Amino acid sequence: MEISAPLPGNVLEILVKVGDEVKENDELLIIEAMKMENPIFASADGTVKEIKVKEKDTVDAEQVLIVLE
Amino acid sequence: MxxxxxxxxxxxxxxxxxxxxxxxxxxxxxxxxxxxxxxxxxxxxxxxxxxxxxxxIMDYEMVLRAPQAGTVMEMQMEEGASFSKGGVICKLDSGEIVTPVFGRVDTLKISKGQHINKGDVVGKLITMEQTDQSVLPTRPIGLLSRIFKYGVMWQMLPPLMFLCLGALTDFGPMLANPKTLLLGAAAQFGVYLAFFMALLAGFTFPEAASIGIIGGAEGPTTIYVTSLLAPHIIGATAVACYSYMALVPIILPPVVYLLTTKKERQIYMKPSLRKVSKLEKIIFPLVTTIIVILIVPSSAPLIGCFMVGNLFRESGVTERLNKTSQTTLVDIITIFLTLAIGASMPAQNFLRSSTLLILVLGVVAFASAAGAGVLLAKFMNLFLKEKINPMIGAAGVSAVPMSARVVQVLGQKENRQNFLLMHAMGPNVAGAIGAAIAGGVFLGILH
Incomplete structure (x- = not known):
């Protein structure tokens, strides 16, 4: 399952690493937009398979950030 | 001495x-x-x-002239005396000469027994009051009164501030979803409600308009309108506007909870906003300027500056002007504007019962502006196939980007997967345009 950016902004902090087990509504990363920190939550339980962005990256809305399995 | x-x-x-x-x-x-x-x-x-x-630092010099002819029977004040508004300077055989402002006596040109004619110079007064210059002309003689006079009263700083705000504003979210323009317009209801309530409370038309415009939640607009219509209450309206902008996280939520059901607050909005092209972003400030100023000419200084600043941002070829407007210029103007506004609040001017009333009406203006946005969003949902979350209507109360952030926080409280920030930015920036137009309407009618 793919977690995509719900809004455009900059990746401020990535809170998980590949292989981590996450539960639904766990915080995965923080995107800064309009000088506001927006935590992005897991939409389901799973394991982090791939992280497609780095900290400080600029992301567009709907860009895939993290792949969960 | x-x-x-x-x-x-x-x-x-x-x-x-x-x-x-x-x-x-x-x-x-x-x-x-x-x-x-x-x-x-x-x-x-x-x-x-x-x-x-x-x-x-905020002193103005005023030449006081005799309102009528007469012989001076008795002097009631001497040089250096301080007085409040309406203090008796001297008694004439034909009446009294009273002070039209608060302040202190600098020099006196009359003495007991002297006969004076109407219009003769009585003396020179020093005051900190903002007077109507067509009735009681004053000359600024202090550091901040000069900045106030030539910066605020001459309508220089607020429009220039608008230029910087234009450079700082991304109209993308609004252009991506032009429906949100309506929500920003609806929020101006708060301006007119507060205006009528101020009239009922006994304020004059120009004062009531300046109080109503607080609901536009736009500092420079409020200062601009008040400086033209009712400069004597500028401290109160500016403080109301700026402090309620800071208090948006406290004012907005109760309004939203009062007017929406839990189900409505949970309405999910898809992340993707339509991609707005560069051409659209360039055309928007140009077309808006032409249309708005043709319809409401007196909004020209604000809308014109707002849009030229925005064109600096979007044109792609004026990066230097854009960067200066977004950083150095906005800081310089903020320093002069806010110091001068702070200095427009000597106790004699600010500590009146009307100030308290202005602060109360300001909250009403803010809350009803947010409420009107929410209600229009709910009304629009009756017709829309893809429902909007009515909370984004509350962001129509300008205060960019504070109110959009508050909506984002409220949205995530209901549903962690819901990101309303960008959706709320649409009504939010539309609210800023709406406030400038509402101010222009007042000026067109009253000034």
Missing amino acids: FGLLESGFGLFYWGNALMIVIGLVFIYLAISKDMEPLLLIPIGFGMMLVNLPLGG
Whole structure:
């Protein structure tokens, strides 16, 4: 399952690493937009398979950030 | 005088002390609570400065002329005396000469027994009051009164501030979803509601308009409109506007909860906004300028500056102007504007019952502006296939981007997967345009 950016902004902090087990509504990363920190939550339980962005990256809305399995 | 230095203690009264405390509270909130520090520190410091008597920083000189002919029977004041508005300077056989403002006597040109004609110079007064220049002309003689006169009263700083805001504003979210323009327009209802309530409360038309415009939640617009219509209440309207912008996280949520059901607050909005092309972003400021100024000509200084600043941002070829407007220029204007606004609040001017009433009406304006946006969003949902979350209507109360952020927080409280920030930015920036137009409408009718 793919977690995509719900809004455009900059990746401020990535809170998980590949292989981590996450539960639904766990915080995965923080995107800064309009000088506001927006935590992005897991939409389901799973394991982090791939992280497609780095900290400080600029992301567009709907860009895939993290792949969960 | 005679080599003696006159200290300020003689003229210091409890009102000054109270205003200094309020100024210090502003500075405290800015430093330790991080509440709008860029505004509250200079405003708070300006308030403090102007309430230290004889500092002269906000002084205006006024030549007082005799309102009628007569013989001076008795002098009631001497040079250096301080007075409040309506104080008797001297008694004539035909009546009294009273002070039209608060302040102190600089020089007196008349003496007991003298016959004076109507229009003769009675003396020179020093005041800190903002007067109607067509009736009581004054000349600024202090550092901040000069900045206030030539910056605020001559309508220089607020429009220039708008230019910087234009450079700072991304109209993308609004253009991606033009429906949100309506929500920003609806929020102007708060302006007109507060206007009518102020009229009912006994304020004059120009005062009521200046109070109503607080609901536009736009600092420079409020200052601009008040400086033209009712300069004597500019401190109160500016403080109301700026402090309620800081208090948006407290004012907005109860309004939203009152007017929406849990189900409505949970409405999910898809992340993807339509991609807005560069051409659209360039055309928008040009077309808006032409249309808005043709319809509401008196909004020209604000809308014109707002849009040229935005064109600096979007044209792609004026990066230097854009960068200066977004950083250095906005800081310079903020320093002058906020210090001068702080200094427009000497105790004699600010500590009146009308100030309290203005602050109350300001909250009403803010809350009803947010409420009107929410209600229109709910109404639009009756017709829309893809429902909008009515909470984004509350962001129509300008206060960019604070109110959009509040909507984002409220949205995530209901559903962690829902990101309303960008959706709320649409009504939010539309609200800023709406406020400038509402101000233009008042000026067109009343000025």
